[in-house]
Amino acid sequence: MARPAIITVDDDAPVSAAIARDLRARYGAEHRILRASSGAESLELMARLLLRGQPLALVAADQRMPGMTGTELLARVRADVPDAKLLLLTAYADTEVAISAINDIGLDHYLLKPWDPPEERLYPVVDDLLSDWHNAHPEQTNDVRVVGHRWSEASHLVKTFLANNHVPYVWLDIERDEEGARLRDLAGADAADLPLVLVPDGETLRAPTTVAVASALGLRTRAERDLYDVCIVGGGPAGLAAAVYAASEGLSTVVVEHDAPGGQAGQSAAIENYLGFPRGLSGADLAQRAIAQARRFGAEMVLARDVVALEARGPVRAVRLDGADDIEARSVVLATGVSYRRLAAPGLDELSGRGVHYGSNAGQAAACAGDDVYVVGAANSAGQAVLNLARFAGHVTLVVRGESLATSMSQYLVERIRADARIRVLCSTEVVGARGDGHLEHLTLVDRHTGATTEVKADWLFVYIGASPRTDWLGADVVRDEHGFVVTGHDLLGGRRGKDWPLPRPPFALETSLPGVFAAGDVRSDSMKRVASAVGEGSMSVYFVHRYLATI
Known part of the structure; x- marks a missing residue:
């Protein structure tokens, strides 16, 4: 793929030179940095790129320009190149205009001038925008290919697994794509072999399980250590938040996720009321950022494994996996979230x-x-x-x-x-x-x-109806309410449930009836069922994990 272009637009020559200089210093090796002094000139540049089939990653435009304002220009860019990232350079007095542009034209970010020093004020913003653009535009040469039938449940499961794990793939329908039919014939595959998953430099996978796909892609499906400080079951917002805080604070941490990190929130096309993101962000973007944070601090991710039981083995808690060795940890955080309830109607x-x-x-x-x-x-x-x-x-x-x-x-x-x-x-x-x-x-x-x-x-x-907690695998030691949600904290001591706590000390907040096992997010009884509250509870659970570990 040709180097993606970044176009800067400003009618003030010194300012235009300064931002082009700063962008070239940081991004020039992998991007073409192009300058324009007006909206009309930038549209001509963009037209030439499109005619040549060259990608446009980002347009950074000043708001106050004669002839065409920055927001008017970026609206034109959004119409012609919907996936380009839009950055508005503005003065404090134009903040309201910039905020309106978020709703009106899908502005990705606005930046107040001056942006010095760029290492603190410019580069972090552009890093995020370009990272998002590149994640949405992976080079096709190394993509996984999935060959199957549009209405196949197995094909749907494989595609969902790849998408949720942010693995770029090309979908080839055997009925709609000649290439799909050709690859099926070359593989000598029949209906029982579909879908085929073609991994670069790997064996052809025929009707594979998600574990087989994960293994072929080099995703971790088994834990590395014999004992962890904390095992987090579930990789949604609560689980990922717990992983970030636990790993960053020096706890040996492993996350077990049966599908892909992100949970239900990871499937959302837009989370628009999450603090700090005025334009909103997709669930996949939120999950990807959290995964990168957790891994940066050393948290392990074990994917495509179903958890089948939880056992107390003296001071250790054992998480039993289907098809893999048990994971033992000194504490456990349950962050399994919820799944949508089945709709009861004939034929579904x-x-x-x-x-x-x-x-x-x-x-x-x-x-x-x-x-x-x-x-x-x-x-x-x-x-x-x-x-x-x-x-x-x-x-x-x-x-x-x-x-x-x-x-x-x-x-x-x-x-x-x-x-x-x-x-x-x-x-x-x-x-x-x-x-x-x-x-x-x-x-x-x-x-x-x-x-x-x-x-x-x-x-x-x-x-998208209701919420059923994923708690069937928990044994009798972990108390649940009448709907299957995990009971925690002071609710174990009295009131509607009587006494379900085995120790003389009171349970920590978020602690379940099995000491050393905590619940966070949607799986917890009486939780708020919102992304932000799940992140908060996941973070808070680590505080109580520390307090628990100090007692054993």
Whole structure:
């Protein structure tokens, strides 16, 4: 791939030279740094790049320019190169304009002038923007290729695993892509062998498990040590926060995740109310940043392994894995989060993975291009999914059991959904049936007021209802409430549960009924069920891990 371009735009010649100099010093080896003195000149530069098929990574424009303001220019760039990163250089007096541009044109960041010293004020911002751009534009030569069928559940699972672990891949449908059919024939593969996973410099994988895919890609599927200070079960926001704080404070730390770090939040196309990110960020971006932090401090990640039991072995806690050696640790943090509840309607189970999906990742939207898509749910996760799917789908319908969205969804999402002509909302409605020949083709809806049923054409159904905790594997030593969520802290001592605590000392906050085992995030009884609170509880759990370790 040609070196990606960075265009700087400023009508003040000394300022233009200064920012070009600073960017060239840091990024010139891997990027082309191009200067323009006006919006019109920068658009000409951009046009030449596009005609030559050369990538544009970033445009940094001053706000106050004659003829065309920075925001007007960046709006043109967003329309012509939607994936380019946009940086507005502005004075304090134009802050309101910059904030409006975040909503109006999708501005990625604004930077107050002057930016000296660049090591503190310019480079960290540009580093983040270029990192995001490069993650979204990996070179194709070393991509994993997945060959399969569009409506195959096994193909869907492999693609989801790769996407959630930020592994670039090329999807080749044997019915739509000649190259996919050619590769299938070259491999001598039949339907039982699909999907094929073609790893550069590796063996062809036929209908592989996620463990086999992870191993082929060099992802760690087994722990390295015999004993850890803390084992964190679950790699969502709570688990990753716990890993960052534990590892940074010198505790030997391992995270076990059955799928990929990020959890449900990692599948979100946009988290727009997370503190410190005025434009919002994707769940995948948040997860990737947290993973990098945790690994930087020395935390291990064990992927694609299911945890099947938790045992107390004297002062040690043992986490038992399916298909791998047990992990022993002096303390454990349960951060397994929740999964979406299954929708009970005839025909849905048979079509699971064949058009019917529970949750989705942001990249799945492109597969729905031009199709009829239905989403069930009324919480923020459903709202974010609907907005993301509407960018590609022919029609998107949100099905809601309640009377309105406002009772369960954040207002900013409700307003955006109402303003989007591509989205229809059906309140007081339920999905009561599904049918299709090999994949979803029709849904049956019922009006909860009248009882009238309607059959509609549907290619995809994404379900975002309720929350079921992943606690079936915990033994009787870990007390759960009537819904399966883990009970912690003072709730173990009295009140509604009676006494479920075995020691003379009171339990630490977040500590479960098994001393030395803590719960954080959505899996904990009475937790807030928000990304920010999960991060807070994951961080806080490490404080109590330290206090517990001091007692043994």
